[in-house]
Amino acid sequence: MKTVLITGANKSIGFETARQLLQQGYYIYLGSRDLTSGQKAVERLNAEGLDQVEAVQIDVSDSDSVNAARTALGQKTHSLDVLINNAGISGGRPQSALEASIEQYRNTFETNVFGVVRVTQAFIDLLRNSPEPRIVNVSSSQGSLTLAADPDNTYYHHKGAVYQPSKSALNMYTIALAYELRETPFKVNAVDPGFVATDFNNHRxxxxxxxxxTRIAKYAMLDENGPTGTFISEEHNPETGDIPW
Known part of the structure; x- marks a missing residue:
């Protein structure tokens, strides 16, 4: 049975991704910053008859928490087949380039960028033990420099001077990571889940x-012929999913 670690999976998109992968026969380590919230999420899935799942406490912004989670998983499994870096924060409001505080930038990058780097580096050894390792970095079309500069883009006037740069940086990390792993079985991709109604955006x-x-799970389940080093947004490009960086 293939194993998956999903960060920030106790609710919303992360939780739904866990549900769909469970339905496909994967074993899920459901990452949650708060263990109690994670355990409640597991109970919800158990109530649906999905029992190949357990909660793991992991705060991606805290190195001690990430290292503790790595130690805990290492005691349970020799390998990890999929890492989904889903945990992220919006950065709060306002997000004016002239008014947003340095603290806003620092906190947002700590989770959205450094957190992904921290978790990926901590679990890379377990991923290397998988014959078909997959890494999915949950990004956003808002991180596309090309679209952000395009007046014809639907979201052109939605400028988040804190959140958007964090996703652009995540995209660059994805490119660098995929390049380093290009001669291995790894598939590393950045996936935009779309403009989804969740607590993250006050259900707008x-x-x-x-x-x-479904969009995220697809790239967690890629076969050996699947792409790597790509930026995917099926919301912007329903036919191929390709989106400009």
């Missing part, structure tokens, strides 16, 4: 968590 989104979960 137009998409559903089910759609988002």
């Amino acid at each position: 989104g137009t998409g559903t968590v089910q759609e988002a979960g």
